[in-house]
Amino acid sequence: MNITFIGLGIMGSRMAANLLKNKIKITVYNRSKSPAEELKTKGAAVASDLKSAVQNADVVFTMLSAPDVVEKIATGEKGFLKSMKKNTLWVDCSTVNPSFSLEMARKAAKREIRFLDAPVAGTKPTAEAGELTFFVGGNQNDLEEVKNLLQHMGTKILYMGEHGRGTAFKMLVNSMLAQSMAAFSETLIFGEKIGFDKDLLLNILPALPVTAPFIKAKAEKIRNKDYDTQFPLELMHKDLKLATLTAKEHECDLPLAEQTKKIYKKASQSGLSREDFAAVYKYLQDKL
Numbered sequence: 001m002n003i004t005f006i007g008l009g010i011m012g013s014r015m016a017a018n019l020l021k022n023k024i025k026i027t028v029y030n031r032s033k034s035p036a037e038e039l040k041t042k043g044a045a046v047a048s049d050l051k052s053a054v055q056n057a058d059v060v061f062t063m064l065s066a067p068d069v070v071e072k073i074a075t076g077e078k079g080f081l082k083s084m085k086k087n088t089l090w091v092d093c094s095t096v097n098p099s100f101s102l103e104m105a106r107k108a109a110k111r112e113i114r115f116l117d118a119p120v121a122g123t124k125p126t127a128e129a130g131e132l133t134f135f136v137g138g139n140q141n142d143l144e145e146v147k148n149l150l151q152h153m154g155t156k157i158l159y160m161g162e163h164g165r166g167t168a169f170k171m172l173v174n175s176m177l178a179q180s181m182a183a184f185s186e187t188l189i190f191g192e193k194i195g196f197d198k199d200l201l202l203n204i205l206p207a208l209p210v211t212a213p214f215i216k217a218k219a220e221k222i223r224n225k226d227y228d229t230q231f232p233l234e235l236m237h238k239d240l241k242l243a244t245l246t247a248k249e250h251e252c253d254l255p256l257a258e259q260t261k262k263i264y265k266k267a268s269q270s271g272l273s274r275e276d277f278a279a280v281y282k283y284l285q286d287k288l
């Protein structure tokens, strides 16, 4: 199989590196050149444009920031879909909204290209370790075709149903993730305001059963004032926009997610957009 990987940011570069580590030959493409050159040293073939990246591919993976970017790269004027061979498979691992995934599946089908939405849970270290969780939507036979490839990048491959069900599930995951981080940050600041030592709070709160497990790692980032990016705050804001949009499409209101979205929006606008989303603590610290 000829495999192509498009989108070599924090996640994509590590996912592609794991394919290479497992002796899978891949062609890579990225808008900015340096991540692709880095993977060249690990054995990847580097394509200089989208057409040459996909024209011989049997499977194309994308890991791009947001729906507008996926749209431009896949179906835009210079998009890769028109250069893919018929009956090949496009696996979109980007976090996008389910109605967008359905639109991409339809556009791919028009060109006789098969499609899977396969967003992931996990972050920079999990991607590096090949321990991501994939939520997959689409045809189960198509999933079987690429399962061994996904298993080089992740340890859990969860089939969620038809097209759009993978990204639908991902909406739930990140809505909860964003709110838990904001709730922990607010609680920590509350604790400090009422006179508890910050280190004591950071030692005790993350270990309690009321706290989400991922908070342990984020608490250490807060303690060390280390907001080095694992998951950019601006992308968390994007995910809350997509989750609330999805809810609206189903005539459902999400009051907590809506409120949290406003907080991440303001945090992003305050200069924290490319810091880790744990920096929402820094933003709230100045506000509360």
Ligand SMILES: NC(=O)c1ccc[n+]([C@@H]2O[C@H](COP(=O)([O-])OP(=O)(O)OC[C@H]3O[C@@H](n4cnc5c(N)ncnc54)[C@H](OP(=O)(O)O)[C@@H]3O)[C@@H](O)[C@H]2O)c1
Pocket (backbone or CB within 6 Å): 006, 007, 008, 009, 010, 011, 012, 030, 031, 032, 033, 035, 063, 064, 065, 066, 069, 073, 093, 094, 095, 096, 120, 121, 122, 123, 124, 230, 231, 232, 235, 239
């Ligand atoms: N980081 C995480 O912890 C995490 C976890 C789960 C899911 N995700 C999701 O995975 C996806 C990728 O996340 P990431 O953290 O890897 O993001 P990232 O580091 O910001 O990378 C984004 C990728 O999209 C490309 N891109 C952005 N705008 C573009 C444009 N206008 N034209 C062409 N390419 C463009 C970037 O190219 P350049 O390199 O040229 O900028 C890069 O390859 C997102 O949908 C995110 O929500 C992230």
